[in-house]
Amino acid sequence: MVRWEPGAPQRLQRAALELFTERGFEQTTAAEIAQSVGLTERTFFRHFSDKREVLFYGQERLVRTFVEGVESAPPGASPMEMVTAALRSGAGFFTDEHRPHSRTRQSVIDENPALQERELHKLATLGVTLATALQARGVDRATAEVAAQTGMTVFGIAFARWIREGETRSIADIETDVLRELRSLVAPAA
Structure with a gap:
């Protein structure tokens, strides 16, 4: 029997990503993921509802960082200034050390339509939550939705x-460049 070790969700996440890359998402089972790190399938399901969710672990923290960015924007900030603050706050979630994992994770998602759908759902949920946070700061609903x-x-x-x-x-830095590109697109229209 394997002695208990902390960090089971993170170990399962790393193992799953490795197995998904080697064998493919559909060909990998939750039991195989758990066994590869010396855990039981039951332990896997204590942490994740299914094998898809192992790829989306930490989503709540990402959402929270975006909301915290909106909440920390200075009083009187415009809706886009609040969105920019949310983007800056969320950027801390994506460190250089995290980039290889993100690249691999995205390649697994790109190969599976169901995972692509789940990723789109994650982003849509983040957008709705961001709009709600903007409304809590006094931004009207339509403007909050467009800004989010x-x-x-x-x-x-x-x-x-x-x-x-x-x-x-x-x-x-990349978000700053994209925001600059956006401003150059809308400036002539304003």
């Missing part, structure tokens, strides 16, 4: 650039 969805678009583009092979800039 704009923020999610900026985040999505920045994330895709951040995980590209050879990319070395921080996600915060």
Whole structure:
């Protein structure tokens, strides 16, 4: 019997990603993931409802960091300034040490339509939560929705650039560039 070790969710997450990469998502079972780190299938299901969720572990923390960014924006900040604060806060979630994991995780997601759908759902939930946080700061609903969805678009583009092979800039720097591109697009229309 294996002696209890802390960090089971993280160990299961690393093992799952490795097995998904080697064998494919569909060909890997929860039992195999658990066994690869000396745990039981029952332990796996104590931490994750299914094998998809192992790829989305930590989502609540990411959502929380975005909301904290909105809440920490200075009084009188515009909706886009609050969204920018949320993006800055969320950028701390994506460190250089985390980039290889994110690249591998995304490659697994890109190969499976059900995982792609789950990833889109995650981003949609993040957008709704961001809009709710903006409304709590006094932004009207329509403006909050537009600002939040704009923020999610900026985040999505920045994330895709951040995980590209050879990319070395921080996600915060990339988000700044994407926001600059956005401003140049809308400036003539204003």
